[in-house]
Amino acid sequence: MGAPTCEETIDVPGAAPLAVAVWAPEGVVDEPGTPFGVTYEPAPVVLAGVSGQDAGELVPALLDSGRSVVTVGGEVPGAAGALEAMSRLGVTQAHLAGPLAGTIAQKVPARALSAAPLPERATANAVAELLAHIRAHEPRRRHNPLVSVDAAGRTSRRVPRTSSCAGPWLPTSPPSRQCMATCSTPATSPAARRAAGAVASGRCPTT
Incomplete structure (x- = not known):
């Protein structure tokens, strides 16, 4: 030893x-x-x-x-x-x-x-x-x-990964395409409805 x-x-x-x-x-x-x-x-x-x-x-x-x-x-x-x-x-x-x-x-x-x-x-x-x-x-x-x-x-x-969908975001710095795709998902589920509400309030949920 x-x-x-x-x-x-x-x-x-x-x-x-x-x-x-x-x-x-x-x-x-x-x-x-x-x-x-x-x-x-x-x-x-x-x-x-x-x-x-x-x-x-x-x-x-x-x-x-x-x-x-x-x-x-x-x-x-x-x-x-x-x-x-x-x-x-x-x-x-x-x-x-x-x-x-x-x-x-x-x-x-x-x-x-x-x-x-x-x-x-x-x-x-x-x-x-x-x-x-x-x-x-x-x-x-x-x-x-x-x-x-x-x-x-x-x-x-492991290198800690930060999400590209982390909010909040400003109009002068819009979220990434990945974030927009996530946030624009039709509100057919509770999670999707929360995402749609987050976009309306200027925030994009973390994926």
């Missing part, structure tokens, strides 16, 4: 500071779109309360699957500490693995895509079972991330 992409010390109220490290797949760095090197898709994995020895077995396999991996503390940090670390890194949802996985998932189920307690020793079989468990609980995203990693570990970036 190589050096982490990013390392942070997280202050937790009423507890000792936590050492947090992020390992990112090849090609992913700490920059806008992937802050701290954390990918959005596929979802990251948070190892909470996992020993350094077990992390050494788990992290390379998880990275090979195209995921960022977050390790929280060398010793059991407590669920509150792990959640604080996730918040500081901007990890809104993640697959959880380790002794604290179930506790965190119970406290904030909306942030846990899956929870795997792991056996006492991270054997090759345990790693394979964890990967299968994670893949089975990977969510279907409703929108495209800025940066994604495919199964082969290749990264791709």
Whole structure:
């Protein structure tokens, strides 16, 4: 296991500071779109309360699957500490693995895509079972991330697309042909009627 992409010390109220490290797949760095090197898709994995020895077995396999991996503390940090670390890194949802996985998932189920307690020793079989468990609980995203990693570990970036039909528009700067075509659709449906009303008021709806 190589050096982490990013390392942070997280202050937790009423507890000792936590050492947090992020390992990112090849090609992913700490920059806008992937802050701290954390990918959005596929979802990251948070190892909470996992020993350094077990992390050494788990992290390379998880990275090979195209995921960022977050390790929280060398010793059991407590669920509150792990959640604080996730918040500081901007990890809104993640697959959880380790002794604290179930506790965190119970406290904030909306942030846990899956929870795997792991056996006492991270054997090759345990790693394979964890990967299968994670893949089975990977969510279907409703929108495209800025940066994604495919199964082969290749990264791709999405350039945000702005609609040519974004209003409002002025008479001196008319909407595009695409926008006019959309807005001039016969008002035979609620959506079309809203579009026709938008044109009459000087706005063109976003397509």
